[in-house]
Amino acid sequence: MATTLSEAYRDTPLQLKHIIPLDFDSIHYLPESHVWTESVDLLSVDESDVPIIDLHAPDAVELVGNACRKWGMFQVINHGVPRSLLGDAESHVRRLFGLPAHRKLQALRSPGGATGYGVARISPFFSKLMWHEGFTIMGSSLEHAKLLWPQDYEEFCSAMDNYQKQMKSLAYKILVLILKSLEAKDEKTLISTASFQQSEGALQLNSYPCCPNHNQAIGLAPHTDSLLLTILHQNDTKGLQVLRENTGWITVPPVSEALVVNIGDLLNIVSNGQFPTVYHRVVPNETRHRFSMAYFYGPPVDSTVAPLSNLGSPRYRSVTVKEYLSIKNKHLDKAIPLLKTG
Numbered sequence: 001m002a003t004t005l006s007e008a009y010r011d012t013p014l015q016l017k018h019i020i021p022l023d024f025d026s027i028h029y030l031p032e033s034h035v036w037t038e039s040v041d042l043l044s045v046d047e048s049d050v051p052i053i054d055l056h057a058p059d060a061v062e063l064v065g066n067a068c069r070k071w072g073m074f075q076v077i078n079h080g081v082p083r084s085l086l087g088d089a090e091s092h093v094r095r096l097f098g099l100p101a102h103r104k105l106q107a108l109r110s111p112g113g114a115t116g117y118g119v120a121r122i123s124p125f126f127s128k129l130m131w132h133e134g135f136t137i138m139g140s141s142l143e144h145a146k147l148l149w150p151q152d153y154e155e156f157c158s159a160m161d162n163y164q165k166q167m168k169s170l171a172y173k174i175l176v177l178i179l180k181s182l183e184a185k186d187e188k189t190l191i192s193t194a195s196f197q198q199s200e201g202a203l204q205l206n207s208y209p210c211c212p213n214h215n216q217a218i219g220l221a222p223h224t225d226s227l228l229l230t231i232l233h234q235n236d237t238k239g240l241q242v243l244r245e246n247t248g249w250i251t252v253p254p255v256s257e258a259l260v261v262n263i264g265d266l267l268n269i270v271s272n273g274q275f276p277t278v279y280h281r282v283v284p285n286e287t288r289h290r291f292s293m294a295y296f297y298g299p300p301v302d303s304t305v306a307p308l309s310n311l312g313s314p315r316y317r318s319v320t321v322k323e324y325l326s327i328k329n330k331h332l333d334k335a336i337p338l339l340k341t342g
């Protein structure tokens with residue numbers, strides 16, 4: 001039987017303190033547990049030239065390739081996802097996180113589970129906690145939606161199903177552009193393994209409530225995404241930042257109509273290191289509640305990922321997705337270096 005993405009997380013259960021978010025409604029100061037000033041560089045630059053790519057541009061393949069090489073991140077417009085679908089999904093996200101804490105806790109992620117309500121999976125790697133609450137969906141959201149709204153879960157489930165379907169199809173189109181930019185000779189194999197039907201995906205709904213003393217807090221700590229690529233919709237409140245060599249943290253501004261695309265660790269491997277994974281983080285806002293929806297796209301969990309054969313001698317050993325997630329859950333940032341050959 002094929003392993004599912006959810007099952008791939010079972011071997012690294014978490015303690016409850018790394019699952020239960022703060023009750024943001026009842027707290028009006030920044031608790032010591034959430035003060036990050038000494039542990040991270042909170043400075044950032046506001047302007048940003050993260051590329052914005054029209055997916056129907058005649059030179060889209062070249063633009064996407066350049067952005068992956070230089071930035072590991074870009075925004076896409078003309079992506080074909082209807083504005084109404086984004087708006088509808090966002091309103092469900094607001095409704096979910098707007099529930100009182102005791103209702104959200106009904107859908108708490110279990111210690112060995114991967115889906116439901118809780119803090120970010122990377123939380124155990126940091127000594128401080130994040131100003132963030134999340135809700136993870138892998139496939140159907142029915143089980144947890146029923147716990148949140150026993151009489152009234154269908155609309156949420158169908159909005160999340162539609163959203164995931166659209167994201168999966170867009171992710172596939174973007175992956176094809178990326179593989180073309182790498183002039184992949186074994187492109188067909190990768191595309192067919194990571195094909196529309198068989199691919200794995202997860203939808204992460206993120207909420208960053210208004211934050212007292214926001215300059216001392218972190219919404220989501222610096223990290224790289226694990227799978228092939230991530231497509232992110234952010235509401236109109238800025239907060240996402242990307243780390244640029246020689247510049248530091250720069251803001252990725254919300255652009256209405258645009259979706260943000262991040263290169264994930266698995267694409268770093270496939271590109272033989274040509275497309276570095278991008279470190280990103282979220283800083284919280286004092287007066288505005290920020291929401292985002294991140295769709296993580298990857299090949300089937302049992303499939304093997306390796307550098308494309310046309311890209312020179314492999315800089316990484318091949319690895320199954322399941323094995324990679326297990327290494328990442330144990331070693332976080334050291335996961336990619338641990339796969340280096342020679």
Ligand SMILES: C=C1C[C@]23C[C@@]1(O)CC[C@H]2[C@@]12CCC[C@@](C)(C(=O)O1)[C@H]2[C@@H]3C(=O)O
Nearest residue numbers: 120121122136202204223224225226227296
């Ligand atoms: C498939 C997944 C990617 C993710 C872990 C997850 O199981 C679902 C949540 C995702 C997320 C969102 C916040 C940042 C992140 C690093 C985390 O802790 O949980 C990513 C994970 C990832 O890309 O590894």
Ligand SMILES: O=C(O)CCC(=O)C(=O)O
Nearest residue numbers: 204206234240282292294
């Ligand atoms: O909220 C955001 O803008 C970023 C979220 C993110 O990085 C993630 O879910 O992996």
Ligand SMILES: [Fe+2]
Nearest residue numbers: 223224225280
């Ligand atoms: Fe991320």
